[in-house]
Amino acid sequence: MRHDHLLSAGQLTREDIEAVLDRAAEMAADPAGVAERHADRLLALCFFEPSTRTKMSFDAAMKRLGGDTVDMGTVESSSVKKGESLADTVRVIEGYADGIVLRHPSEGAAKLAAEFVDVPVVNAGDGAGQHPSQTLLDLYTMRENAGLDDLTVGIMGDLKYGRTVHSLAEALTTFDARMHFVSPESLKLPRGVQFDLHEAGARLREHTDLAEVLPELDVLYVTRIQRERFPDENEYQKVAGQYQIDAETLDAARDDLTVMHPLPRVDEIAPDVDANEHATYFRQAHNGVPVRMALLDELLSGEGGEP
Amino acid sequence: MSEHELRVSKIRDGTVIDHVTGGQALNVLAVLGIDGDEGLGVSIGMNVPSDTLGKKDIVKVEDRELSQGEVDIISLLAPEATVNIVREFEVVEKNRVERPERVVGLLRCPNHNCITNGEEPVESTFGVVEDGVRCEYCGEIIRSDIGDHLAVS
Numbered sequence: 001m002r003h004d005h006l007l008s009a010g011q012l013t014r015e016d017i018e019a020v021l022d023r024a025a026e027m028a029a030d031p032a033g034v035a036e037r038h039a040d041r042l043l044a045l046c047f048f049e050p051s052t053r054t055k056m057s058f059d060a061a062m063k064r065l066g067g068d069t070v071d072m073g074t075v076e077s078s079s080v081k082k083g084e085s086l087a088d089t090v091r092v093i094e095g096y097a098d099g100i101v102l103r104h105p106s107e108g109a110a111k112l113a114a115e116f117v118d119v120p121v122v123n124a125g126d127g128a129g130q131h132p133s134q135t136l137l138d139l140y141t142m143r144e145n146a147g148l149d150d151l152t153v154g155i156m157g158d159l160k161y162g163r164t165v166h167s168l169a170e171a172l173t174t175f176d177a178r179m180h181f182v183s184p185e186s187l188k189l190p191r192g193v194q195f196d197l198h199e200a201g202a203r204l205r206e207h208t209d210l211a212e213v214l215p216e217l218d219v220l221y222v223t224r225i226q227r228e229r230f231p232d233e234n235e236y237q238k239v240a241g242q243y244q245i246d247a248e249t250l251d252a253a254r255d256d257l258t259v260m261h262p263l264p265r266v267d268e269i270a271p272d273v274d275a276n277e278h279a280t281y282f283r284q285a286h287n288g289v290p291v292r293m294a295l296l297d298e299l300l301s302g303e304g305g306e307p
Numbered sequence: 308m309s310e311h312e313l314r315v316s317k318i319r320d321g322t323v324i325d326h327v328t329g330g331q332a333l334n335v336l337a338v339l340g341i342d343g344d345e346g347l348g349v350s351i352g353m354n355v356p357s358d359t360l361g362k363k364d365i366v367k368v369e370d371r372e373l374s375q376g377e378v379d380i381i382s383l384l385a386p387e388a389t390v391n392i393v394r395e396f397e398v399v400e401k402n403r404v405e406r407p408e409r410v411v412g413l414l415r416c417p418n419h420n421c422i423t424n425g426e427e428p429v430e431s432t433f434g435v436v437e438d439g440v441r442c443e444y445c446g447e448i449i450r451s452d453i454g455d456h457l458a459v460s
């Protein structure tokens with residue numbers, strides 16, 4: 001991978017992805033070997049909306065590489081509330097750190113930030129846009145469980161606003177996976193994402209009912225349907241139950257089905273699935289650290305900064 | 308000169324935008340930022356019968372030539388349009404519009420949550436795709452209704 005920034009999953013080739021996953025596996029196997037690799041380097045964590053897990057995961061990854069982090073803090077306590085533009089904020093922070101991890105509520109924020117700074121920018125979620133580092137850890141988890149070849153993946157839940165879904169679907173096109181999207185009519189994939197998937201020659205089908213495809217799946221990727229997306233509570237209640245799974249639902253699945261979720265979950269996966277051998281979501285979350293270590297190593301080692 | 312063209316008066320100097328897709332004339336004026344206050348002489352023919360387009364619009368603007376950005380947007384509203392420069396009642400230059408690869412600063416992204424709609428020091432940027440334009444920041448696609456998203460209006 002020779003990129004200055006990680007802004008969207010669409011910029012990654014299959015080779016790029018495999019290189020990061022291979023490196024992540026090496027680092028997971030021998031964390032001591034990289035414990036000083038980025039000593040004295042600083043990563044700025046700029047989270048314009050809260051995400052404890054993603055932030056902690058990057059924080060842990062940087063520290064396990066021997067580096068450290070500086071944290072912008074919450075938006076409430078920062079100058080952002082005073083109306084400073086994102087472009088100005090990142091230009092200032094660029095002077096403090098060797099890389100910037102950005103979470104922002106607006107689509108396209110990471111791309112904009114990358115235009116104003118010379119240090120690497122990692123998009124850690126831009127509104128309903130993209131979340132490519134999540135995708136790398138999702139793919140790492142899939143590879144561990146099901147491999148990445150000849151894969152049938154079901155993606156269920158809020159496909160319209162789910163940035164993890166947008167990034168994952170784009171990345172899966174480089175692996176020629178068969179994709180089944182399962183959602184209520186009102187939360188189907190946005191047309192921009194559909195456009196990219198068609199351009200990439202994706203093999204995809206859309207469904208409103210999981211039962212139609214569950215028996216075929218190698219992987220079921222579940223996301224949360226957010227109550228606040230629905231104009232009224234009745235509309236939500238009508239669809240919500242249909243997109244919840246429990247141990248009984250999975251009776252219809254193949255024995256080797258892998259169930260994933262980017263977390264946090266609310267009620268879309270019943271607790272009785274946790275002990276089930278299909279459940280992989282906690283392992284998936286843990287994989288975030290080695291994968292982000294590999295990603296940060298890649299980005300921080302570029303541009304003559306080879307440690 | 309055909310009877311149909313006579314419906315729109317001849318101009319001495321300026322620009323004639325012909326073969327505009329029927330119904331798009333007002334959007335073309337919006338692209339040009341013309342609302343009448345400038346004092347320019349403007350004539351419009353709307354839904355004039357056309358051999359090639361069925362119905363077309365014509366916009367004639369006196370004493371005004373077009374910038375490349377204006378021509379680019381017109382090409383998206385009206386892919387068949389021709390831009391004719393008139394001097395002393397004669398057409399001295401006649402150009403078909405060409406679809407650009409990108410349009411910068413001319414459209415507003417319809418995604419309210421797009422970073423380009425915030426208070427940031429960037430211009431909106433759209434890549435031209437097969438049947439529309441696409442925001443290079445958020446990926447939003449505008450298809451048939453480009454005229455509704457002009458940054459100038």
Ligand SMILES: [Zn+2]
Pocket residue numbers: 108416417418421422423442443444445446447
């Ligand atoms: Zn946009």
